Amino acid sequence: MTLAGLSDLLIGPFVEFGFMRRALAGCLALSLSAPPLGVFLMLRRMSLMSEAMSHAILPGAAAGFLVAGLSLPAMTLGGLVAGLAVALAAGLVTRSTVLKEDASLAAFYLISLAGGVFLVSLRGSQVDLLHILFGTVLALDDDALTLLGGIASLTLVALALLYRPLVIECVDPLFLRTVSRAGGPVHSAFLALVVVNLVGGFQALGTLLAVGLMLLPAITARFWAADLSGLIPVAMLVSMLSSIAGLLVSYHAGIRLPTGPAIVLAAGALYLVSMLVGPRGGLIHRLVRRRHLEA
Amino acid sequence: MRADAIRLRGLTLGYDRHPAVHHLDGTIAPGDLLAVVGPNGAGKSTLLKGIVGEIRALDGTIETQARPGAIAYLPQAAEIDRSFPLSVLDLVAMGLWRPLGPWRSLSRRRGRLLEALSAVGLDGFEDRPIGTLSGGQFQRALFARLIVQDAGIILLDEPFTGIDERTTADLLALIRGWRAEGRTVVAALHDLAQVRAHFPTTLVLARRPIAWGPTAEVLTPAVLARALRLSEAWDEAAAICRHDEHPARPPTEDGPAPHAHDHLDHHGHDHAHPHHGAVS
Numbered sequence: 001m002t003l004a005g006l007s008d009l010l011i012g013p014f015v016e017f018g019f020m021r022r023a024l025a026g027c028l029a030l031s032l033s034a035p036p037l038g039v040f041l042m043l044r045r046m047s048l049m050s051e052a053m054s055h056a057i058l059p060g061a062a063a064g065f066l067v068a069g070l071s072l073p074a075m076t077l078g079g080l081v082a083g084l085a086v087a088l089a090a091g092l093v094t095r096s097t098v099l100k101e102d103a104s105l106a107a108f109y110l111i112s113l114a115g116g117v118f119l120v121s122l123r124g125s126q127v128d129l130l131h132i133l134f135g136t137v138l139a140l141d142d143d144a145l146t147l148l149g150g151i152a153s154l155t156l157v158a159l160a161l162l163y164r165p166l167v168i169e170c171v172d173p174l175f176l177r178t179v180s181r182a183g184g185p186v187h188s189a190f191l192a193l194v195v196v197n198l199v200g201g202f203q204a205l206g207t208l209l210a211v212g213l214m215l216l217p218a219i220t221a222r223f224w225a226a227d228l229s230g231l232i233p234v235a236m237l238v239s240m241l242s243s244i245a246g247l248l249v250s251y252h253a254g255i256r257l258p259t260g261p262a263i264v265l266a267a268g269a270l271y272l273v274s275m276l277v278g279p280r281g282g283l284i285h286r287l288v289r290r291r292h293l294e295a
Numbered sequence: 296m297r298a299d300a301i302r303l304r305g306l307t308l309g310y311d312r313h314p315a316v317h318h319l320d321g322t323i324a325p326g327d328l329l330a331v332v333g334p335n336g337a338g339k340s341t342l343l344k345g346i347v348g349e350i351r352a353l354d355g356t357i358e359t360q361a362r363p364g365a366i367a368y369l370p371q372a373a374e375i376d377r378s379f380p381l382s383v384l385d386l387v388a389m390g391l392w393r394p395l396g397p398w399r400s401l402s403r404r405r406g407r408l409l410e411a412l413s414a415v416g417l418d419g420f421e422d423r424p425i426g427t428l429s430g431g432q433f434q435r436a437l438f439a440r441l442i443v444q445d446a447g448i449i450l451l452d453e454p455f456t457g458i459d460e461r462t463t464a465d466l467l468a469l470i471r472g473w474r475a476e477g478r479t480v481v482a483a484l485h486d487l488a489q490v491r492a493h494f495p496t497t498l499v500l501a502r503r504p505i506a507w508g509p510t511a512e513v514l515t516p517a518v519l520a521r522a523l524r525l526s527e528a529w530d531e532a533a534a535i536c537r538h539d540e541h542p543a544r545p546p547t548e549d550g551p552a553p554h555a556h557d558h559l560d561h562h563g564h565d566h567a568h569p570h571h572g573a574v575s
Binding site for chain 1: 348392
């Protein structure tokens, strides 16, 4: 293949079409903010918690859709309210009762999900939730791009401010409690960032797949990097590569391939490859027994 | 550091309304090196958790001049996630939270952290991930964090369980150094020989205080036998404790024993002594 052919294949779609450039910008913004959160979720063994949160957001977004139609502010607000309410209530119950975080979160997200379905049926309308579920990455307007950019900026600044207490809270929560009262607020702020990113992500990928760009790159990074200073950049890079690959595949595919799933499938492919060949505990490196050292 | 006395008044700590530490009165003097001994389930860990504020008192008060966060606490089984990708240096650096908070730079304190690691015999371990340390090495690292915390009051919950003799000796030397610097150290311990050799004062706890005073006077066969009679089971049908409604003797500095005696004579809810007419 010639160089020109390659550039047509890889760069052409973005040069030619505004909607592809917008999709790329949106996904890259999301790739800067969601994966670092995924790294912390993974290290705290809370990976599945983001999946639960995405369910908690769905009814809020649906309610916004019911009230105001396909309106970005209404759906974003609904998702934020539902997600933050669930996160805060779960955090409160975890800290003040005997329940562990997973149990209290499960209780509240189920209530939220059921409440959302109830709300929809109460209105008696057949709502087309498909674009909430699967996103509209190829139709990101200025408002949606501003939202994604704003969320990415907010997340990166907030993570920088929370970084130290967040790490201590992950490693030794009891120690943090003995030296400071920051543990509770830091944890709540972290959960709020997760909610905000999932709400932002559903513009591009849909509520169900927004979790994909948060977790898959983070989990993939575990096979390449040993500590946080490596995990976070690698996760961002994996997320960006997945976004670009997913957009290009869905553009070039002969059949109509939905873009959101294509991006998450690309991230999934990178995960599978990393799991096999990753130098940090990947399958192949585990199977090959290397000569041990002298000391 | 002089003001860091801890005064316990009628302190009752426990779980689900069942006391694990029952009506404890006394004062931990500033600069004291106090061992808390007693059988399993005696409330040693509960007492330390109560002092550091991990659990709320069911009754009574803990009075201390120490600011919150000025008490360093080494829990029994630290709930530390050792699979977290963190270096030993970063673990020790957590001890600097009080002066540095969430944002101030660590880089100028690196020398101090390396000094603390060196003091616990972990030279050259600073870049190792915490997951690669052995149990004893990890305990040394936690002691390095205690050094860096520079707290006036240090609480240690069975710090030498599963630790070899050499490490124990090194860490005991550190503790003696802390005492020489005027810090107050309270340690829950099991090894009575160790207590006799290194700890000038001892509290024998068996849910209720059995004896509290100079180690040589407190660790007698009679006192230890009384402590051992503790029943570990909760009495589910235990009556509500009415201790407060009786005129109590003023708390004494080093003698909760007479208080406990008084307590026994007047109330029928003591779990260790069924002949006192507990409902079950």
